[in-house]
Amino acid sequence: MIRLNNLLVGPVARLPWRVQTKLLAAFLAIVALLIALGAVGLYTLSGVNRRTEELISSERKIAAYRQVQHDTTSQLYSISAALLVSDERTLDSALRQLNQFGYDLERLQFVAKDEIKLLGKVRQEYDRFIAVVTRVVELIRGGHAEEARDAQLKEARPLANRLERLTNELVNKAEADVVADIEASGEAYRTSQMIVIAFVVGAIGLALILGRTISWSLIGPIREIDTRLNEIAAGDFTQRVNVGNRDELGALAANVNRTSEQLGDLYHQLELVSEHKSAFLASMSHELRTPLNAIIGYSEMLYETAQDEGQEEFLADLAKIRDAGRHLLGLINDILDLSKIEAGKMELYLEEVDLAGLVDEVRAIVEPLVAANGNRLDIVCPTALGRLRTDRTKLKQSLLNLLSNAGKFTHQGRVTLEVRPAGNEISLIVSDTGIGMTEEQQSRLFQAFSQADSSTTRRYGGTGLGLAITKHFCEMLGGSIAVESSPGRGSSFTITLPDRGYAAPALAAAIPDGVEHAPLVMIVDDDPNARDLLATTVRREGYRVVEATDGESALALARQWHPDVVTLDVLMPRLDGWSVLTAFKSDPELAEIPVIIVTVLEDRGIAVSLGAAEFLTKPVDRGRLASTIRRHVYGSGVVLVVDDESESRALARRHLDRLGWEAAEAEDGAAALTWLAQNPRPAMILLDLVMPGMDGLAFLEEIAKHGEWRAIPVVILTAKPLEAVERGLLTGRTREVIAKGADDLAQVLRRALVRLPKAAEVAAAAG
């Protein structure tokens, strides 16, 4: 069907007709077929009609022949009667019979005009029969009864017999005609049936093929144009729409290509302008900063000298020069930051940041600023904050901006920095008891060069760019900033950040999506369709997906996200798959990540020698892809399920089965120990705590005594809440405690299995 499509769609697309002409042609073709179908129907119907008429005329002939036979017999009968009773009435009746006979014979000649020869004979015999009968009647009338009987016996009888034979012959012939007609009619019916069916099937088929061909000759280009427009929207101006159509769609495609080229040129020019602007700003900033450094530095030196030498009258003026210089420097730095942000040149440096440490640093810098207006600085920060993957400098700058603003607009009040972890996010709240803002002021707050009131710049200092920069920074870090305030009642700014760092905006599409904590699969392919296809399959299997469009970003993203598995295309521009694979394998940070080569090539040997974990050829079978990924994410092997409830064991077995793992079952601790003694080491033990016989805790004690079993990871499955003592006993021996029924067993198993060393390593360790 696909080949037929290509065979037809292409030529139809290339026809130099307008779309409506093509549609009309298809419509007319179908109409012509319908007209032909109608003509065939009518022809068949007229055939049937003709045959019916023939049948009727044959039936008429047969009736007429029978009548003639009947007449012959009646004639013989009336003559016999006249011989017996020779009165006038009987004789008249015999003669009248002759008239009837004549009349019927006339009719016969009318209905069976085609039987000329036989009818001629019948006529001859009839004429002789009439002559004989008339003679017999004359003889009877003349009283020559003996002669009449003689004539009757010797002439009339044989004549009547011959007449009967002749008419029988006619009847037989007519009946044979009828049978032949009926047979022919059946044959004709079957033929017409075939013709009509063939025409109907042909008409439907033609309509379908024409419909499909024309729709695809339209849909194909539309889809291509749509893809192209999406690419243009995404900023890729290098591709062209290639459609063979010479109709309106062809014109549209040409238009899209032209527009794309023009947009590309424009974009390129804008990029150049923007680059020039950034370069200009950068060099200007540098040129401005150098003399400013001198101004600030020398004014500071003079200040120090004046202080040392007791020249108090200069101090205030020197401080003004120094502060104005600092202000100007801050302004230049902010403008440079903003221009970098706007040019998309601001880079992110994600690292593990010790949040409590960062808060301490910020406190040390801000405390004197806040205290200057007689304010108190409160820090509310949980002690066990942990680390946050983010850009240290940008987060610090954002907090400094908010806190110095708060200090600036608050007098004799309180400034608070609160750090509040909440689920997957962390909130950093800077609040003050200062002058606050109206709704109108808040709405302009985050725009560049727009302090709440232009007079505030003069009164409170500052560049008015800080909040705009802070907002950009928060967004770059994958978070947001919000404000709550009312005049006279202070303000509260809340920065919300995800608990992980986020990629720079340029890589926005490369942020993993999918179920939180699900294993991460990175898909590397330059073809968006191939990537989509793979991503859909992978997502359906419950993984998170991160997509990379080329080799360089694949390496960067792999270092950032540490995917559990990578699928890698080979034929990519610039850095091809083999180079990416080599880079993966030579980077200690990435070498352990299994790489599945997905390609149209057949170079399995190269893939294996470069260290690929698997080799799949495109088009990829979904089931095969899913099982391959599953094998590398979850590994495979045996999990010992120790539980006295058979339903719980069956449930665990089902979940394990789905992840490609095998479940061994034991109904209590003792049975589990027996199993362990008789079998190779399982990869994990799923253990119920409450069991008759040897319970879970006793079992844990037992396996702790065996060196080789002690290392087996154990996941506890329990229905009862744990006492502190039990929790203490379990700590250090188990991986995870799951509440039966409450936690999602499937999720927990997935998590636990992902973290296990893969089967091969388990086997190696066990062996």
Added chain:
Amino acid sequence: MAKILIVEDNEMNRDMLSRRLARRGYEIVLAVDGGEGIAAATAESPDLILMDMSLPVIDGWEAARRLKAEPLTRAIPVIGLTAHAMAGDREKVLEAGCDDYDTKPVELPRLLQKIETLLGRTGERS
């Protein structure tokens, strides 16, 4: 008193920094580019180096790397100075082998604290 090598190409910055530090009793050695900086570090064995990162001839990044690769100068603490606290500058400076970093224009009290910390640290070690 401690000997500090200042590697800075800008004359005014060099002048200010050296005078302000000299006033606080440090012995100052000057160099105007990376190459001179490395030579001075080897010849003078300063107790600490203040190094501008954007230098002619051999830039500060490369100079710091060479100083830290050389056994003779490896132990000398280096404070990298950059013009503006750009995102990632701190990381890059530390990556190049510097022991600490600060931004220009210098805030003298902060820089002095960093200098004292590093000098104290090396003092403890030796």
